[in-house]
Amino acid sequence: MCGIVGITDAGGVSFPIYYALYALQHRGQESAGITTFDGMNLYKHKAQGLVAEVFDAGILDELKGNSGVGHVRYPTTGAKIPENIQPFYFTFKNRKFAIAHNGNLTNTWQLKEEYESRGQIFCTTTDTEIIGNIIADELTHSSSIQDAVLACMKKLEGSYSVALLVDDTIYAFRDPLGIRPLCFGKLNDGYIVCSESVAIDALNGEFLRDVRPGELIKINSEGITCTQVAESSGYSHCIFEYIYFARADSVIDGKLVYNVRRRIGQSLHLEAPVKSDIISPVPDSGIAHATGYSESSGIPYREGLIKNRYIGRTFIMPDQKARENAVRIKLNPVKGHIENKSVVLVDDSIVRGTTARRIIDIVRDAGAKEIHMRVGSPPIKAPCYLGVDMATRKELIASTRSQEEVCKHIGATSLHHVSIDSLIKATGLPPEDLCIGCLTGTYPIKIGEEKACPRCITYKSGTYQSALKEFD
C-alpha cells in the first residue's frame, strides 16, 4: 500500500507536496520521495524513512518548480532496495517523466517479458517502471500522452492509481475498477490529485471529487481537464481501505471512513451484544468502531489501554525472550479501568492473531474478569493480490480455523467478527461495488493459474508466496 500525490501550483510545489505526503503518511512509512519540474529540470529527492525524516527545509527549497509528484511507500521487503523508492523518474526524447503509483499489477511478469524481448532493460523491480516503459513505447508512434495512457491502461491488469508527471503537466489515472482511491481538489493557485481527501484538507484546499474508474485527469498551469479514457464496468472499492487502511477522517468515494467504522461498531453490538462494564478500543485502529459499539449499547467508552505516542522508527524493541513485553511497552493497561471488570475490546481486524493474543494477555493480567473481543472485519481468509500486503494464506489465522478455534487461540472470553452483510451495509455501497476478495477468495480480476514469476510472487491462488512484510 502506498500514498501518492501530484500538485501544480504557481507558488511552488515542494512544501505543499510535503504536507500532503505527511497527511498520507499512514499509507506508507517505509520511504518517501518527491520529484518536481521547473520548466527545465527535474528535481528529486527520495530516501527511506518517514516524510519528516526524509526531507528538511533545505532539501525542499531545492525541489524547485510549479509541478511535481510525491509518494510514500508501505514497508515491504522490496522497498529496502533504494532504486525501488518512488517516484520513479526517467527521460524519454528530451521529456522528463516521474511516476508515483499505488496498487499492484497482476500481469507485471508477462509485461516485463514482452519488453525484454525487445531489448528493454529494467533498473528496478517495481510495477512502476513497466508503466513508464509502456507509455514511452506508445509515444514512439504518437505524441499524445492521453493516447499513450489509454494504450497503457489497456495493457495493465490489476490495481493502479497513478500520478504521472510529464514535464510541467500531471496526468493522474485510476484503474477501470477503481480499486485504490484517488481524488482531486482545488488549491489556491493550482490543483492537487491525491490518494485520500485528508491531503487536500491539510492544504486547506477544496475537495472536488474522486477520480472515476478509468478516468484521466490532466492538470497544469492552464487548469484541469478530465477525460474518461478507459471503459469501466463500475467500481470495485477495496473493502480494506474502509476497515483499516484509510484515515478515519478521509472521505473515500463519498463515504466518511469514520462513519463506516462507527456503523461497523454498531453492527458488532447488534450482532453480538454482551453485558459488560466498559467498551475499550485497541488503540488506535479500533477507536471509531468502539465508539459505535458504545453508542449502540449504552455501555461507557473507556480507554483500557493507553498507547505510548513516542514510538519511532529507531525505538529498540525488547528482544525475543522478552517479546511479550514488547506490546506492554507500546500499550499500557489502565488497571483502574479494567480490574474486576467485564471488558469489550474492539479492534478493526485480526490477521495472524499474535498481537490479539498478546493484548488479551495484558488486559487479563491487569485483572479483567471477562474479555469479549469484537472485530470490525469478517475473518480474513485469502490474500490480497491488489495492493494490501497481508500475510500469506497459511498464516491467516482465519483461513484454516473456525471462529471458536480462533477465540481459544487468542484467549478471549468470546469473539465475534462483523458479518459480511453488516460490513457491506456499513459502507453504504452496493455489494457489487466492493472488492472483498480477502474475505471470500473471489476477486474482481482473474487471478490464479497464471504463469509463475520466479522472482517474488506466484500468482496461483492457494500457493501465494509473498516476500512482503506482514502487518499483524
Add this chain to the structure above:
Amino acid sequence: MCGIVGITDAGGVSFPIYYALYALQHRGQESAGITTFDGMNLYKHKAQGLVAEVFDAGILDELKGNSGVGHVRYPTTGAKIPENIQPFYFTFKNRKFAIAHNGNLTNTWQLKEEYESRGQIFCTTTDTEIIGNIIADELTHSSSIQDAVLACMKKLEGSYSVALLVDDTIYAFRDPLGIRPLCFGKLNDGYIVCSESVAIDALNGEFLRDVRPGELIKINSEGITCTQVAESSGYSHCIFEYIYFARADSVIDGKLVYNVRRRIGQSLHLEAPVKSDIISPVPDSGIAHATGYSESSGIPYREGLIKNRYIGRTFIMPDQKARENAVRIKLNPVKGHIENKSVVLVDDSIVRGTTARRIIDIVRDAGAKEIHMRVGSPPIKAPCYLGVDMATRKELIASTRSQEEVCKHIGATSLHHVSIDSLIKATGLPPEDLCIGCLTGTYPIKIGEEKACPRCITYKSGTYQSALKEFD
C-alpha cells in the same frame, strides 16, 4: 518539568532504564541521559532528542553495570546548553556520583553565592549541580550519605525529586512538600524508583508505594531501606500533574490520573451543561475529560478532530504567514462529525489562548454551528515557580481577562472552566494537600521579594521573567 528514574538490577540496568525513560517521555522531550555504574566506572550517555533518538542498542550495551539513573528533560532554553543535560555526574574522593533531578529550587541563587565564596566553580547552570555541591561539602565532615542528604535537604528550598547514584547505590528523595511525584517498585532482580508508576508498568514490575515527602529511599544489591530523613508537614501535590502533566494511566499518590480527569469532565457537564450534538476532545490532552463529560451528559463522544500521529522533532512547520495552517496540519477536522452540529470541545487547560483560538477556527470552518469550550482547569492566573514551565504572568490569558473576554478572544460560543472546588473534589485529595499556586498565586513556599538572580529567573511575584519555553 522532567522525568527521573533510578534502577538497580542484577541483570544490568541500561535497557530497563531506557524503557522506563520511554514510559516517562511525556515529562520531557528535549534531551535524555543515562548514567550507570559497574563497580568500577561510571558509564554515561546523554544528548538532545527523544529517548529513542538518543540511544541505540550499541550505546545501551556500553552502559554497563547493575545500578544507574536516567533523566528526560522538558524543553527549556537552558537545555540547549549540552552541559545542562542530566544526569549530572562528578567524582569526589574517589567516589562516583550521578544526579537526576525533577523540580525547581527557589534558593539556587543564594546557594551558589555561598559556595562560590568558598572557591567553588560551576560547570553548569542547573539546580542539579548545587545539590551535588552541597552533598560533597557535607561529606567532608561525615561519611554518611544519609546524613549528607539530610543536611542537603535542610538547605534546599523549592521542589525536588532526586535520584542520586553514589557508586553502586541509589539514594532517592523527595522534598518535604512532595510537590513532584516519586514512587518505587520491585523488579525481577532489583528495584526501581521513578517519577510515575507507568515506568514500573513498562518493566512489568510491582508498584510498591509513593516516596513520602521528606523520605529517603536507598536501593542497592542488598535491597531497599526507607528512612524519613526530613520532617514533613504534609503534601503539596502539584495540581497540574493531575490536570495535564502526568500520563492518564499513572497512579500518583494513590489516584489514577485518568479518573481524576474523567471526574473533572463530569463536573464540567454538571457546572455548565449544554444541549449539543457531540462531545469532542481536543486530542490528546482532552480525551479523558471528554469521556467524563459524555458519560455525565449522555451526549455521544465523537472525535471532531483527528491528530496526525507522525509529527516528529524534525517536522517542518509552516512558516509565519501560513501559521494558521500549522494547527490544521496536526489536527484535521472531521467535517462529517461537525458540519451543522453543536459541538462541545473539551481540553485540559488554556494558557495563552493562541492554540485554543486556532482550533476553534478550524472547527468553525468545518461547519460547526456552535462551539462550547469546556476546560479541565480553572483559569491559570499565576506562574509556577516549582517546576512547571508556564508562560509568564503577562502572557497568561486569564491573568488579566475575565472569562467572557477569554471566550470572545478564542471565538467560542460559550466557555467554562472547571471550578477550583470541583477540581479539588475530582482529585479526591484534601485541599490542603495540593499546591494550586498557578490558580491562586498562593504557594506552599514563600516566593517573592527574593534577591534577584541576574541569570535566568527573577523570583519576584508579578515580575517573574522566565527564559523558559512556553507550552501553549
Add this chain to the structure above:
Amino acid sequence: MCGIVGITDAGGVSFPIYYALYALQHRGQESAGITTFDGMNLYKHKAQGLVAEVFDAGILDELKGNSGVGHVRYPTTGAKIPENIQPFYFTFKNRKFAIAHNGNLTNTWQLKEEYESRGQIFCTTTDTEIIGNIIADELTHSSSIQDAVLACMKKLEGSYSVALLVDDTIYAFRDPLGIRPLCFGKLNDGYIVCSESVAIDALNGEFLRDVRPGELIKINSEGITCTQVAESSGYSHCIFEYIYFARADSVIDGKLVYNVRRRIGQSLHLEAPVKSDIISPVPDSGIAHATGYSESSGIPYREGLIKNRYIGRTFIMPDQKARENAVRIKLNPVKGHIENKSVVLVDDSIVRGTTARRIIDIVRDAGAKEIHMRVGSPPIKAPCYLGVDMATRKELIASTRSQEEVCKHIGATSLHHVSIDSLIKATGLPPEDLCIGCLTGTYPIKIGEEKACPRCITYKSGTYQSALKEFD
C-alpha cells in the same frame, strides 16, 4: 575521470573491492559504489563521498558474494544526481547486470536517439546506461555476452574502460584506442581488473598485464580468459594520465608514472635551466617532477610549501572576500626556505592559472627574491572530449595567451612549460601511441561538427560548453 575495479574471489569481494577503490580514490572523490553478486542476488551500495565515508564494515558485510564491481567518480555536476552514481545496475531476462565505466563516449547522443526511437527510456544521464542498453539489445538475438560486447564496441565511439558484472562473471574491456588505463592481476583466490596497478598492490596481488585495446577479459570462478574481440590499430594513451591523473606509483602500459614525471622534471631543467637556491615542488602534484629537476640541476630539493594534510570534504573554505587566504590555509610557505632566495617552483600543469597565481603570491609574500615557474606539461590549448574534465577552451589560460602573457598573469619571474617533444620522450612511448589532443586540438577520434546535444555538452570544437567542474 573515474576509477573502476572488478574482482572475483572465493573468499568474498566486498572488502577487496573497498581497498582497491581506496587505492584508486585519486581518480574520483565525488562518489563511490560497489555491486556484488552471490549466485542469487545483486547487493549494492553507492553514495556521494569518499570510499571511507560511503562504506562501513556493516555495509561491506552485507555486500555478499564472490564477484563484484566498484567505481569511484570524479566530481562533476552530473554526479550530484544520485541515480548517476555508478555502478549502474539492471536486470534483463532474469540476469543481473552491473556496469562500472571510466571514459567518455562521443556518440552518446546519437545512440540515445536510436534507442529512444524504439521505446527505450533512460533512468540516468550517463554514458554507462547506454552501454547496458546496447548489450541487452544484442542479447535479444544472441546469448553470448562476448558477441554482445563486440557488437556494443562497434557502436561505441570515444573512450571506455568497462568492468561489466553479469551474474557471477566479470567482463572487462577497453576501447580499441586504449585511451583510459585498465590492467589485471591475480589475487589469492581469484582475479582483479582495475584502472591502475596500485589497486593490485594494495591487495598484495600479482600484476599480470594491461588489458589490450579492444580486448575482452572474462573472469569468474573458473578462471580467466582473454579474447581480442575488437580490432585495434594501436594505442592512444591519454597523456594526462602520465602528467597528472594517475598515481605516481602506478605502472601504466609498462611505464612507472613516477619515472615519467621525474624525466619530465629533468627535461624542464635541460630546457630551461636557472641559477636558483632551491627547487621546490607545488605539493603534491609537482613532487616527482621537482625531484627530477633537482637531480638534473644539482640544486637542493627543499619543500618551500607545506600542505596541510587534514583538508576534508567538509572543511569550510574562507569566503569570497578572503579567497586569497584559501590557498594559504592549504599551503603554508616555509619562510626559512624561501626568504631572500631564488626559488624554482615546479608543478605538473597550469589550467586556468588562478591557483598558480595565488601560490606565487604566497611565495613572494614569504620573501622569495625570484620565482621561476617550471611546468610539467606543455600549454593546454584544447578541451578533452575523452574523459578528463578540464576547463572549457575559453577558460584555458594557454588557449589564447602566449607564454609571456601567462608568465605575467601568474606573476612569475620566469615560466617554462616542458616541450611536447620532451614530454613524449619522457613517457618512453612512440608519439603515435599517445593522445595529446588537449595540447594540440587534434584527437584520435573525429570530434566536432557533431549534432548538438541540448542537454550538457556540445561536441563542436571551439564551442565546447561543459557543465563540468573545473579542476584548476
Add this chain to the structure above:
Amino acid sequence: MCGIVGITDAGGVSFPIYYALYALQHRGQESAGITTFDGMNLYKHKAQGLVAEVFDAGILDELKGNSGVGHVRYPTTGAKIPENIQPFYFTFKNRKFAIAHNGNLTNTWQLKEEYESRGQIFCTTTDTEIIGNIIADELTHSSSIQDAVLACMKKLEGSYSVALLVDDTIYAFRDPLGIRPLCFGKLNDGYIVCSESVAIDALNGEFLRDVRPGELIKINSEGITCTQVAESSGYSHCIFEYIYFARADSVIDGKLVYNVRRRIGQSLHLEAPVKSDIISPVPDSGIAHATGYSESSGIPYREGLIKNRYIGRTFIMPDQKARENAVRIKLNPVKGHIENKSVVLVDDSIVRGTTARRIIDIVRDAGAKEIHMRVGSPPIKAPCYLGVDMATRKELIASTRSQEEVCKHIGATSLHHVSIDSLIKATGLPPEDLCIGCLTGTYPIKIGEEKACPRCITYKSGTYQSALKEFD
C-alpha cells in the same frame, strides 16, 4: 599532546580560531572545541573528531563574540569521555571562564586531594579543571586575575601552556620551564596566542615572539600586555617537538623545525654513511630528515613509499589476520625505485618497532637489496611525564634492547640512531635548554617515588603505567 589557541579580534573570532585549530590539527586529532564570549554569554561547541568534522559554518556562525579560545586534543583513552574535551568552561561569581591547556601536570593527584578536602567536586578527569579550581579559589581573596594566575603557577608542577578566557580577555601563560611551545602574533584587528607559529601564518598574521617561560600575556580589545609573573631559571624545550611533534614549517623558540630535522638528516649521514642507490623517507615523518641526508651524501632523494592521502577516521583497517596488509594499504612501495636497489630509509623515531618492521618488510618484498634504517632521534629509553604520550617503558623497544638487537628485530640491513650530541647540535640550542628526559630518564622536574594515583598514572619511574594510546 594538544594544540591551543586564543584570539581576540573585533571582527569575530570563531572563523579565525577554526583556521588556527586547523593549522594545529597535527597536535591533536581526537577532539576539538571552541569557546567564545560576546560580552554577555559564552558560546561553546566541542566534540570528538577533526576540526573539519566538529564544526560547520552554521556552528561557527553561532559562536559569537570577539574573544575566544580553542583546543585540539591528541587521542588518548581519557578523551573518549565527552566531558574531558576542551576547552573546559565554568562560571564563577558571574564571570565566565574557559580554559584550553596543553601539557601534563605531575601533581594533579595531590591538588585534587587538597581541593576535595574542602568540598570541591570534579566534573572531569582532566588537569585542566584543577587549573580552573585553583584560579577560582585565588579569586575568592583577590580580584586580580594576574595575581590568581601567579598563585596558580606556584601550585602547578609539570608542563603547561594555557589559554584562559575570562569574559572578554585572554590570559595566556607558559610554565616556568617553557616545556610546551606557545607564541603570539598580531592579526588585522586583534591578537592571537597559539601553540605554534603556523597558526599565525594561516591567518596571515604577524608573528611577534614566543611567550617566555613563566610569562603571562593578556590580550583584549584594549591591546596586549606582557608580564613576567613567575620566576624562570631558563628553558627546558621538549626535544620531541623538534624531532616529531611540531609541524616542519613551525618556528619554535626561534628555530625552524624543518631545518632542525634537515640538520639531523645531515648528521645521520655523517655519523653513519652508507653507499646506497637512493635515500627514501618514511612519509611523512621522515621527509625533512631524508632531504638532509640526501643533500649531505649526494645520493638521490627518491620516494620509495607513496602514502595514500585519503585515510580518514572512518577508514576500515584490515583485521588482525591481515594486519600486515594494513601498512601496505597506507604505504605503497614504488617497485621501480626499490627493486634491486640499496635503500637508505629515513624516519624520525622508533618507539615500539612494530611499524618499522612492517615497513621494512614491504620494502624488502618490493625487491630492495639492502635497507639501511636511519633514525632522526636517539633511542627512546624512558617515558614522557610532561605531555607526549609515548609507550610505557617496557614497550619502548630501545629501553631493554641494544641497537644491534633492534636492527635484527626490525629486519634492517643496518640501523643508526642520531647521537644525542648531534641532535642537540641540530637544534642550535644549548643542551641545558632542552628536556631530553625520554632519551636519558633524567627530567627537568622531580618525578618518581610520588604518591601513587589509583586512577590513571603511577608516577614512579620504571613502573609508569599509562592508559594512554601509543603512537608507534
